[in-house]
Amino acid sequence: MKDTESITSINDGGSRVFFKRPLSVVFICIYSSAFAIALVIIAFTAIDFMDFIYGFSIIFAIFCAPLFILFLILLFLNIKKHRRRTKGFGIGAAACLVAAVLVLISGSLIKDQTLRAYENFENKKYEIAIKYYDYVIDKDYEAKVIEAAKVNKDKALEEIKKAQNFKSTGDIFFKYGLYSRAESEYKKAYDTYPYLKGIKEYMEKALAMKEKYGENTGEMDYVLFKDNIKFLAVAGFPGNWGKVKTSNPLLAEFRDIKLEEGSFFEGGSEMRASGTLAGSSEIVNCLDSTEGLFVFISAYLVDADGNIKWSKDGYLKGDSPFIKSGDTKQLSLVSHISAPLEKGDSFFIAAYIKRDLIVITNPSDPECPDADKNIFAVYYKGL
Numbered sequence: 001m002k003d004t005e006s007i008t009s010i011n012d013g014g015s016r017v018f019f020k021r022p023l024s025v026v027f028i029c030i031y032s033s034a035f036a037i038a039l040v041i042i043a044f045t046a047i048d049f050m051d052f053i054y055g056f057s058i059i060f061a062i063f064c065a066p067l068f069i070l071f072l073i074l075l076f077l078n079i080k081k082h083r084r085r086t087k088g089f090g091i092g093a094a095a096c097l098v099a100a101v102l103v104l105i106s107g108s109l110i111k112d113q114t115l116r117a118y119e120n121f122e123n124k125k126y127e128i129a130i131k132y133y134d135y136v137i138d139k140d141y142e143a144k145v146i147e148a149a150k151v152n153k154d155k156a157l158e159e160i161k162k163a164q165n166f167k168s169t170g171d172i173f174f175k176y177g178l179y180s181r182a183e184s185e186y187k188k189a190y191d192t193y194p195y196l197k198g199i200k201e202y203m204e205k206a207l208a209m210k211e212k213y214g215e216n217t218g219e220m221d222y223v224l225f226k227d228n229i230k231f232l233a234v235a236g237f238p239g240n241w242g243k244v245k246t247s248n249p250l251l252a253e254f255r256d257i258k259l260e261e262g263s264f265f266e267g268g269s270e271m272r273a274s275g276t277l278a279g280s281s282e283i284v285n286c287l288d289s290t291e292g293l294f295v296f297i298s299a300y301l302v303d304a305d306g307n308i309k310w311s312k313d314g315y316l317k318g319d320s321p322f323i324k325s326g327d328t329k330q331l332s333l334v335s336h337i338s339a340p341l342e343k344g345d346s347f348f349i350a351a352y353i354k355r356d357l358i359v360i361t362n363p364s365d366p367e368c369p370d371a372d373k374n375i376f377a378v379y380y381k382g383l
Contacts, residue, residue: 068096114145117152124194126156163193169361170202176222176359179210223294224359229286230367231374237348238300238308242372249282251293252323252351254379259301261341264334271310271337273299276328277351277377283325289359292324293376295351299333304344310337343383351377 071093078086117132133153137146170185183206190199231245257275264270283293300311312335315321323329333349352373360368 064096064099068093071096113139114141114149117149121152121156124159124192126160126193127195129153130156160193160196163189163196163199165362166192167196167199167202170206172359172361174202174206174209177213178222178224178359179206179213182206183210222289222359223287223291223353223357224289224361225369226286226288229282231369231371232367233371234375237350237373238311241298243370244373244375245369245371246378247286247369247374247376249280249286250377251280251283251286252295252377253278253280254349254351254377255328257347257349257379257381259341259347259381259383261337269337269340270334271301271341272332272334273312273347273349274330274332276330277316277323279323279325279327281325283323292322292327293351294321294353294357295323295329296321296354296373297331297333297349297351298373299347299349301337301341301345301347303339303342309339309345310335341383345383347381347383349379350375 071089075086075089075093078089113132113135117129117136120126120129120132130153133149133156136149137153141149166185166189170182170189173179173182173185183203186199186203186206189196190203193199229251230248232248234244234246237244255276255278257273260272260274262270262272264272277295277297279292287293295316296313297315298311298313301309303309312333314331314333316323317330317332350373352375353369355370355372355374358369358374360370362368363370
């Protein structure tokens with residue numbers, strides 16, 4: 001017997017045959033479609049695979065238990081009338097039964113969300129752990145469980161942020177061609193959070209560049225400070241100095257500063273400021289690059305009313321502009337003076353590093369050396 005019922009109609013002397021599906025078949029199609037849609041929703045909203053299995057178990061219990069009963073009813077109703085349908089409904093009922101057993105077995109292996117959050121945290125899968133912690137916080141768990149979830153969520157966020165900071169520092173080193181340091185920072189990021197997006201590729205790229213260009217990474221062209229030195233914004237210097245910060249602690253000291261009037265180079269009224277600059281032991285503790293501090297010097301003289309009478313920029317004497325711990329180097333600055341030296345004048349001199357020579361690893365830090373003049377030694381003398 002056929003699985004469809006035929007309806008014959010006569011229209012304009014001819015006949016047409018229509019086939020009508022049984023109601024049971026239509027119902028099964030709709031029910032199965034609803035089940036498939038539910039599975040798709042679970043697939044897109046699940047936190048991970050285990051969460052998908054958990055959601056699948058619930059959906060299966062909601063859909064397949066009634067479906068199993070329905071298959072049995074349809075099986076007995078059609079057992080004598082429709083052999084093909086009977087076979088199909090029997091297969092469907094058996095499939096539901098087998099699936100139910102499998103889901104029960106897999107469901108027994110699924111752990112509570114709190115345990116899954118803990119396991120993901122221990123495996124450094126922090127983003128997945130955070131989603132589970134959010135689930136625990138939003139559900140009606142015990143107060144102490146929710147509080148623990150909040151604490152662990154904050155810890156996971158801190159680890160992710162720490163890894164992101166290591167990566168950002170690595171990016172800065174990579175930009176300056178310091179590939180060894182970049183690789184080291186990327187490795188720290190990977191060790192902190194191995195699932196940070198793209199971190200393996202960044203490590204491989206830094207390693208490839210280091211192998212290509214060797215260990216000569218050009219560190220002598222830049223100055224790198226450690227985290228224990230701070231640069232604080234200060235005011236009161238001439239406007240053409242731009243943004244000014246001074247280091248804490250100071251890293252060098254001006255000594256034996258002398259001011260002399262006369263005609264030295266260009267003729268006419270000139271002033272010479274001379275003396276020495278001594279590198280302190282703090283350079284070793286605060287500097288993370290090997291060449292020392294690249295020294296720029298700026299000095300000026302103002303009268304009692306604050307008017308600039310003399311100013312000069314320059315470098316240290318000698319064949320190297322760098323100064324290291326224990327070094328003492330001479331300086332001499334000569335320039336035209338607009339009026340003779342007199343009582344009430346004030347003299348200022350500063351040694352500093354320009355912004356474009358410093359590798360800044362944390363630009364968001366308000367105490368980083370991002371000024372136009374980052375002063376590490378300053379001297380004042382009143383006449």
